[in-house]
Amino acid sequence: MGFGILVQLTVIWQMTVNCASREAGRPFVASDPLKCRIIPIMTEREFLIYLDPETRICRYRHYHVSDGKEIVEFRIQLEVLVDGDWRVVVRYDTAHGKPHRDILHPNGKQTKDWFEGYSVADVLTIGQSDIMENWSLYRDRFIKEMKK
Numbered sequence: 001m002g003f004g005i006l007v008q009l010t011v012i013w014q015m016t017v018n019c020a021s022r023e024a025g026r027p028f029v030a031s032d033p034l035k036c037r038i039i040p041i042m043t044e045r046e047f048l049i050y051l052d053p054e055t056r057i058c059r060y061r062h063y064h065v066s067d068g069k070e071i072v073e074f075r076i077q078l079e080v081l082v083d084g085d086w087r088v089v090v091r092y093d094t095a096h097g098k099p100h101r102d103i104l105h106p107n108g109k110q111t112k113d114w115f116e117g118y119s120v121a122d123v124l125t126i127g128q129s130d131i132m133e134n135w136s137l138y139r140d141r142f143i144k145e146m147k148k
Contacts, residue, residue, distance in 0.1 A: 041067070042065055042066070042067055042072075043065065043066045043067075044063070044064070044065050045062070045063070045064055045066075046061075046062065046063040047061075047062050048060065048061050048062075049062075051078075051132075051135050056081070057080060057081040058078070058079070058080050058081070058135060058136075058139050059078075059079050059086075060076070060077075060078060060079075060131055060132070060135070061075075061076065061077050061079055062074075062076045062128075063075045063076070064076075064124065070121070071120050071121045071124055072094075072120065073094050073120070074092070074093060074094055074099075074120065074124045075091065075092070075093040075094070075095070076091070076092050076093070076124065076127050076128060076131065077089075077090065077091035077092070077093075077131075078090045078091075078131050078135050078138050078139070080139050080142055080143070082143075082146070087104075087106070087142070088102075088104050089103075089104055089138045089139060089141075089142045090102070090103050090104065090130075090131065090138050091104065092123060092124070092126070092127030092130075092131075094120055094123075098114060098115075098116075099114075099115050099118060099119075099120050099122075099123035099124075100112055100113060100114045100115060100123075101113045101115075101127065101130075103138075104142075105142070105145055106142060106145050106146040107145070
């Protein structure tokens with residue numbers, strides 16, 4: 001089942017040059033490519049998916065940083081358009097040094113659930129599945145709470 005439209009994709013590579021001549025204390029020589037190679041250090045990715053492409057009032061925002069094949073940091077969230085402003089309804093992230101879920105409420109309060117014993121990559125996968133499968137339930141709960 002497809003979800004909406006991919007509206008943004010940003011990939012940023014930070015790189016370092018590993019040169020045999022630099023390691024030997026000599027300056028980098030660009031004319032000697034066999035002794036040098038570029039090594040990717042970190043990769044950042046960010047994109048949006050509209051979950052309801054017809055009305056475009058509900059979207060999934062995804063951001064992560066990887067070191068090689070390992071996810072080291074992420075933030076994914078469900079956002080709902082309310083009175084012209086995008087409001088975060090549920091967010092999974094690695095802020096505070098540990099992966100967790102925040103359920104946000106219109107009154108500014110939030111509920112935090114920690115995932116002790118899970119890897120960063122595991123919680124990212126759990127969060128993606130949860131948001132993609134339950135986005136309409138999260139949206140409806142948030143809107144209902146706004147009417148109280």
